[in-house]
Amino acid sequence: MLKQIEGSQGIAEAVALCRPQVVCAYPITPQTHIVEGVGAMVRAGTLTNCEFINVESEFAALSVAIGSSAVGARTYTATASQGLLFMAEAVYNAAGLGLPIVMTLGNRAIGAPINIWNDHSDSMALKDSGWIQLFAETNQEAADLHIIAFRLAEELSCPVMVCVDGFILTHAYERLDIPSQEQVDAFLPPFVPVQQLDVANPYSIGAMVGPDAFMEVRYLGHQKQMDALEAIPRLSAEFAGVFGREAGGLVRPYRCEDAETIVVALGSVNGTIKDVVDAAREAGAKLGSVTIGAFRPFPLAELCDLLYGAARVVCVEKGLAPGLGGVLASNVRMALRGAPKPVYTVIAGLGGRPITRASLAEVFRRAAQDNLEDVTFLDLNWEVVHAQTRRAGATRESGPIAENLLKALNPGLVRRVAGERRTIDG
Amino acid sequence: MFEIRLHGRGGQGVVTAAELLSVAAFDEGKHAQAFPSFGSERMGAPVASFCRISDGEIRLREPIMEPDALIVQDPTLLHSIDVFSGLKPGGYLLINSTRGFRELGIADFADGFPPGHARCVGASEIALRHVGRPLPNAALLGGFAAVSGVLALDSVLKAIREKFAGPVGEANVAAAREAYDAARAA
Numbered sequence: 001m002l003k004q005i006e007g008s009q010g011i012a013e014a015v016a017l018c019r020p021q022v023v024c025a026y027p028i029t030p031q032t033h034i035v036e037g038v039g040a041m042v043r044a045g046t047l048t049n050c051e052f053i054n055v056e057s058e059f060a061a062l063s064v065a066i067g068s069s070a071v072g073a074r075t076y077t078a079t080a081s082q083g084l085l086f087m088a089e090a091v092y093n094a095a096g097l098g099l100p101i102v103m104t105l106g107n108r109a110i111g112a113p114i115n116i117w118n119d120h121s122d123s124m125a126l127k128d129s130g131w132i133q134l135f136a137e138t139n140q141e142a143a144d145l146h147i148i149a150f151r152l153a154e155e156l157s158c159p160v161m162v163c164v165d166g167f168i169l170t171h172a173y174e175r176l177d178i179p180s181q182e183q184v185d186a187f188l189p190p191f192v193p194v195q196q197l198d199v200a201n202p203y204s205i206g207a208m209v210g211p212d213a214f215m216e217v218r219y220l221g222h223q224k225q226m227d228a229l230e231a232i233p234r235l236s237a238e239f240a241g242v243f244g245r246e247a248g249g250l251v252r253p254y255r256c257e258d259a260e261t262i263v264v265a266l267g268s269v270n271g272t273i274k275d276v277v278d279a280a281r282e283a284g285a286k287l288g289s290v291t292i293g294a295f296r297p298f299p300l301a302e303l304c305d306l307l308y309g310a311a312r313v314v315c316v317e318k319g320l321a322p323g324l325g326g327v328l329a330s331n332v333r334m335a336l337r338g339a340p341k342p343v344y345t346v347i348a349g350l351g352g353r354p355i356t357r358a359s360l361a362e363v364f365r366r367a368a369q370d371n372l373e374d375v376t377f378l379d380l381n382w383e384v385v386h387a388q389t390r391r392a393g394a395t396r397e398s399g400p401i402a403e404n405l406l407k408a409l410n411p412g413l414v415r416r417v418a419g420e421r422r423t424i425d426g
Numbered sequence: 427m428f429e430i431r432l433h434g435r436g437g438q439g440v441v442t443a444a445e446l447l448s449v450a451a452f453d454e455g456k457h458a459q460a461f462p463s464f465g466s467e468r469m470g471a472p473v474a475s476f477c478r479i480s481d482g483e484i485r486l487r488e489p490i491m492e493p494d495a496l497i498v499q500d501p502t503l504l505h506s507i508d509v510f511s512g513l514k515p516g517g518y519l520l521i522n523s524t525r526g527f528r529e530l531g532i533a534d535f536a537d538g539f540p541p542g543h544a545r546c547v548g549a550s551e552i553a554l555r556h557v558g559r560p561l562p563n564a565a566l567l568g569g570f571a572a573v574s575g576v577l578a579l580d581s582v583l584k585a586i587r588e589k590f591a592g593p594v595g596e597a598n599v600a601a602a603r604e605a606y607d608a609a610r611a612a
Binding site: 002006168171173269272274275357 | 444445449452453457458460461484485486487489491
């Protein structure tokens with residue numbers, strides 16, 4: 001049924017249609033609306049046979065999810081940003097135990113400095129925790145990916161993180177087609193666990209494993225991700241058959257035929273990129289783009305096929321690996337091993353900085369001329385950067401960076417306080 | 427594509443107004459995308475929200491920098507932030523004020539609009555009479571339907587009723603109707 005609703009509410013409705021048996025969460029913006037929505041449905045009785053558990057922290061949220069999944073309940077939770085980091089130990093545990101938990105990540109930046117806005121730093125921090133990471137391009141896809149995620153998680157006994165751009169998607173009101181219960185039931189059968197804690201038939205999971213078997217356990221986790229490379233496109237095709245629309249998949253090319261420059265990105269920025277591609281094509285530029293739907297497992301072969309013929313690749317990424325550059329770009333280079341060509345990194349949208357068509361068009365134009373640095377920071381305000389560099393070069397006690405930049409941007413707003421030089425012992 | 431930017435202060439329903447515009451457009455069979463400016467909104471702080479309306483799918487995710495229409499819920503913002511930034515020539519302007527453009531000090535600016543494209547409507551006062559609280563957002567949407575003609579008044583009223591049930595909804599509907607009439611008469 002078509003509805004004009006907030007992305008978070010659309011996700012909540014899709015999750016409810018998956019008949020979760022345990023939903024536990026600790027509120028952290030921007031995912032709060034999602035679990036509030038699910039909680040309201042449990043309370044109103046429209047979502048039955050589901051226990052909604054309020055917990056005291058994100059660490060507890062995923063720990064409860066691990067427990068409920070281990071006793072065989074279909075389990076869902078959601079988090080974002082610092083919340084994901086706070087539950088990091090449990091994130092690795094859920095994957096190591098092979099528990100098919102589905103978790104929404106409302107992507108946003110990680111402090112310090114404090115910032116509530118969107119980027120992909122949280123996903124990237126835990127990209128190698130053993131979870132499958134799917135990225136949504138639109139709110140429709142965000143809702144649909146949850147239905148696919150439960151099926152994928154339970155088929156492989158592997159947890160799945162559905163990454164949804166915080167605020168940009170979670171807080172946007174758009175037209176969504178919310179499927180019927182019959183459609184979801186036809187696609188997603190009831191959960192049959194492969195391991196189930198049972199008081200009548202006691203055994204333990206998560207035992208200590210020494211050097212004699214730990215590598216094999218880890219290899220099997222890797223093998224599951226490799227299996228997902230086959231399962232994700234298959235489930236995506238099956239989804240299209242039942243629901244009549246595309247969702248998920250490993251990679252989605254856009255106007256890549258004969259493209260000399262191909263842009264690669266994760267998440268909602270692909271919508272803006274496609275608009276830029278259309279405008280560039282109209283102007284005669286041979287530009288195309290590829291949306292990566294699954295970041296873990298990483299679709300090396302599929303990307304190689306799509307990018308092999310291009311003269312260059314531009315990775316637009318909302319995450320920074322300080323001291324390296326781009327995480328996505330280094331992964332894409334792995335896909336292009338043996339096919340030497342420039343892979344440019346464009347770091348964009350950190351901490352919610354708007355990514356505009358004008359800025360993207362300009363950076364793609366420069367890329368097409370191979371007139372781009374290896375790593376470019378889109379719309380960086382060099383003036384405040386240089387001012388801080390000068391300040392730091394002039395005095396050891398140059399003060400806190402974040403506050404200095406805010407002062408530079410808002411002269412007069414904050415009165416500069418000259419502190420006396422103090423040392424610990426006097 | 428028709429793009430609307432709304433300016434107000436935290437607590438005035440700026441985000442809800444954009445949502446209601448998108449629901450009204452959806453009810454007319456159009457595609458619409460509404461989103462807030464994602465600030466840490468606080469009561470009284472300047473807040474912006476956005477709404478795109480199109481006949482086709484909307485893929486764009488950048489903020490609206492060159493709006494076709496502006497709705498200003500709080501005229502005190504005129505002197506603190508550049509609310510008119512990027513407004514397209516020939517666009518639409520609706521300001522919540524019982525005072526005219528001359529008194530607001532923007533007569534020359536308002537004269538640059540095509541006839542009927544720029545209006546002041548005292549939406550807070552209208553809302554106070556009908557709803558009992560000076561919340562201008564729903565009333566202004568009635569005024570916006572009159573000024574822009576982009577959405578039918580009935581679609582706006584339907585969206586208001588879907589959002590606010592019962593007597594509160596009806597009171598807001600009455601406020602939107604009065605603002606619609608006021609904007610047409612001005």
